[in-house]
Amino acid sequence: MPSDRRYVFLLNTAQRALQRHLDRQAAEETGISVTHAGALFVLQRQDGALSGEVAAALDIAASAMTGLADRMVKAGLIERCADEADGRLSRLWLTKSGRAAAALAKKQLGPLNEVLTAGFDEHELDVVSRWLAAVRERFPG
Secondary structure (H helix, E strand, O other), X not given: OOOOOOHHHXXXXXXXXXXXXXXXXXXXXXXXXXXHHHHHHHHHHOOOEEHHHHHHHHOOOHHHHHHHXXXXXXXXXXXXXXXXXXXXXXXXXXXXXXXHHHHHHHHHHOOHHHHHHOOOOHHHHHHHHHXXXXXXXXXXX
């Protein structure tokens, strides 16, 4: 029997299933959302990043980043400070609580790649990675 080639359907349902799993796992194990975890991971690599840089890394709109940052500040995960060179811009900095939450999220969510890739050989995974990257490139923002 030929494989299912309804790629839009398969991609959508796979993404929704993964997002539901991540939301449940993140909330249960880390107490923060997956989006919060993503922002914390970005800031682990680039603490003090501009709000727009974090939004770009997460592939979300600037307005969505404003709300996300507001919630993260309120939760004590980050601090928002005006940029020294241009006070209209905001830089985001991890707090001690934010660093701890990021470490916990990475520990809990890290093994997920092993689950996602189980049963596939390196060649198959290279093809999947190349295909997903091509989808992103063909349909930018």
